[in-house]
Amino acid sequence: MKAMILGATGLLGKALVREWTGDEVIGLGSGAVDIRDAARVREAVEKSLPEWIVLAAAYTDVDGCEAHADVAFSVNRDGAVNVAQAAKQAGAKLLFLSSDYVFDGKKTSPYEVSDVRNPQSVYGRSKAEAEVRLLEVMPEVCIARTSWLFGTGGKCFPDTILKLAASRPALDVVNDQRGCPTYAVDLARAIISLCRTGACGIVHVTNSGNCSWFEFAQEIVKDAGVAVEVRPVSSAQMARPAPRPAYSVLSATSLQHYGIEMPEWKDALRRYLKERAS
Numbered sequence: 001m002k003a004m005i006l007g008a009t010g011l012l013g014k015a016l017v018r019e020w021t022g023d024e025v026i027g028l029g030s031g032a033v034d035i036r037d038a039a040r041v042r043e044a045v046e047k048s049l050p051e052w053i054v055l056a057a058a059y060t061d062v063d064g065c066e067a068h069a070d071v072a073f074s075v076n077r078d079g080a081v082n083v084a085q086a087a088k089q090a091g092a093k094l095l096f097l098s099s100d101y102v103f104d105g106k107k108t109s110p111y112e113v114s115d116v117r118n119p120q121s122v123y124g125r126s127k128a129e130a131e132v133r134l135l136e137v138m139p140e141v142c143i144a145r146t147s148w149l150f151g152t153g154g155k156c157f158p159d160t161i162l163k164l165a166a167s168r169p170a171l172d173v174v175n176d177q178r179g180c181p182t183y184a185v186d187l188a189r190a191i192i193s194l195c196r197t198g199a200c201g202i203v204h205v206t207n208s209g210n211c212s213w214f215e216f217a218q219e220i221v222k223d224a225g226v227a228v229e230v231r232p233v234s235s236a237q238m239a240r241p242a243p244r245p246a247y248s249v250l251s252a253t254s255l256q257h258y259g260i261e262m263p264e265w266k267d268a269l270r271r272y273l274k275e276r277a278s
């Protein structure tokens, strides 16, 4: 199989390139192909003629999206449509990365793929609108929603906590937002399996189990053996430009349909810490 990864220089993209062995893999960052440029996207896809395109490229700065909505929509929605149109024309299959932010976070039980989108932020709206447009352009697209991504390939929550812990005696971390941390390596492996089984439709892909950011931070410092006090605070005390969903746990049912079981987030965190230290 030949696969093309757009967003190969990002946190997930780097893990995908590393984990995807046994097939021909072409990884491209924004320097090689800006997905806002429809002609350039078409040219790159037609040149390589991949069987699968994994679209991990996005404008992922959630607070930045509030200030630069034009960029958010041109990259995350219109760029995704450019890729879907090029994929369709070249007969390639497409897996698009989406987010828990397409939901409003008001549920108290895991979100199923059939739950109604109701994004509360510009980033969430750009992803939700991309999903709707992609399903119109290419009904057989695979949309993999994930959440709380961490890994060694870029900026992420565990890395930030450990860097802050090195210079502060105590850290305040929000305890009223719940979600599923997801290790880029485990997500990459699941995506590769989904492509190999010819998946289509919406799938939720996260590590299993869930926690609040405060509980996540507690586990990070405990596992890393760092002596720092972690204090629970509310989202209101840590106001950010973009609203975050209070509850964005994604149900594993859609992934189990493909026979894929994800490791528990605490196990994933321990493997991440080992990878980070190596």
Ligand SMILES: NC(=O)c1ccc[n+]([C@@H]2O[C@H](COP(=O)([O-])OP(=O)(O)OC[C@H]3O[C@@H](n4cnc5c(N)ncnc54)[C@H](OP(=O)(O)O)[C@@H]3O)[C@@H](O)[C@H]2O)c1
Pocket (backbone or CB within 6 Å): 006, 007, 008, 009, 010, 011, 012, 013, 029, 030, 031, 033, 034, 035, 036, 055, 056, 057, 058, 059, 060, 061, 075, 079, 097, 098, 099, 100, 145, 146, 147, 148, 149, 150, 154
């Ligand atoms: N991080 C999370 O917690 C999280 C949660 C849920 C869903 N997701 C989704 O998962 C996917 C991967 O996220 P990530 O955290 O790995 O992202 P990331 O580390 O921020 O990387 C973003 C990637 O997108 C590329 N990119 C940005 N703008 C582009 C453009 N105009 N044209 C082409 N490429 C462009 C970047 O390329 P350059 O570096 O070369 O500029 C980079 O490779 C994204 O779709 C994201 O929305 C992430």
